[in-house]
Amino acid sequence: MPEGHTIHRLARDLHATFAGRVVEVSSPQGRFSSGAAVIDGTVLHTTDAHGKHLFLGFGAATERRWVHVHLGLYGKFRISPGPAEQPWGEVRMRLATATAYADLRGPTRCQLVDDTDKLAVHERLGPDPIRGDDPAHALRRISRSRTPIAVLLMDQKVMAGVGNAYRAEVLFRAGLDPATPGRDVDPVVLSGIWADLVQLMNHGVRTGRIDTVRPEHEPDAMGRPPRVDAHGGEVYVYRRTGLPCFLCGTEIRTREAAARNLFWCPNCQEPSRQQ
Structure with a gap:
């Protein structure tokens, strides 16, 4: 299972690649289709990580929706240069722009949540050494x-x-x-x-x-x-x-x-x- 440094590095890289851009969001596998439809064609504004939990924040701050990802034992989130290729394997979620795309495979969790749901995740986690939390x-x-x-x-x-x-x-x-x-x-x-x-x-x-x-x-x-x-x-x-x-x-x-x-x-x- 990826440790916290991997998730923080992923949040950083996803932010550098997609933040501030309108992103096409899809679920080639189909298991995240309803969530993808809500945020498809919106702007990825921010990313966040806490421990082994990754959050991607879409839409304006007043109506922010978050994709909550936990990779678990088998999940992979790979960023590649565009244009996007035909999906292969079980791609739970794809983020894509004209210049880059990222495929998420095999996560334990990939779920659309709101601010309240996100806060609940933070509240049940301990302090994170990478976030500068008070221990x-x-x-x-x-x-x-x-x-x-x-x-x-x-x-x-x-x-x-x-x-x-x-x-x-x-x-x-x-x-x-x-x-x-x-x-x-x-x-x-x-x-x-x-x-x-x-x-x-x-x-x-x-x-x-x-x-x-x-x-x-x-x-x-x-x-x-x-x-x-x-x-x-x-x-x-x-x-x-x-x-x-x-x-x-x-x-x-x-x-x-x-x-x-x-x-x-x-x-x-x-x-x-x-x-």
């Missing part, structure tokens, strides 16, 4: 919880946009055992995790990659080959099961947490090492 409420919630920190970080009601890769990586960078209950995490460490997410996820928006290794652990600095992975980016533990930790050489392990594979180093993130 105070999320940090208080974590500090009172018996739930493991690895589960809390994946709860979108606690923090929005954090996915499996960023979860694993910030816990490694903090030297924190993923099983630690939220209430047992030192407040300074918890604040540091938020600050780390802000830095790493904004870097992801700029580059389109998840890069989490510090300069001294990059391939050139360590004399190791760069990571080869469809997801790209240099990481410490994510999807490195059975490989040696860059810091201590211990094999990276994996187990399930919050219905996703959790990756960690049992030595660098050993409970006895935590202060």
Whole structure:
């Protein structure tokens, strides 16, 4: 599932390509036909992202309609130069101008909503590290919880946009055992995790990659080959099961947490090492 940086980057790119223009909106697949008919031929004024939720705002501010998109596990939203080609596959929604088009395939959600509906989505999500949100409420919630920190970080009601890769990586960078209950995490460490997410996820928006290794652990600095992975980016533990930790050489392990594979180093993130 795409993490928050991907959705924010997509919102930025869609805005740069279509904002301020009259957009043809269609649903070649047919499942969004009624929604597409309402906004077809109107101006895309703005885009917005919160966590893993994307919003495209059409029409005047007084009667704004939003397309709410959640890509889920299989969704893809691809922007291509125009003129638009004949649709192939199951295209839920197509945006098109004379110079560019974007096809949405396989999302969990593609729905036309109004301002009230959009606000309801924001209200059920936690603060987003990329939006510049105030993390105070999320940090208080974590500090009172018996739930493991690895589960809390994946709860979108606690923090929005954090996915499996960023979860694993910030816990490694903090030297924190993923099983630690939220209430047992030192407040300074918890604040540091938020600050780390802000830095790493904004870097992801700029580059389109998840890069989490510090300069001294990059391939050139360590004399190791760069990571080869469809997801790209240099990481410490994510999807490195059975490989040696860059810091201590211990094999990276994996187990399930919050219905996703959790990756960690049992030595660098050993409970006895935590202060």
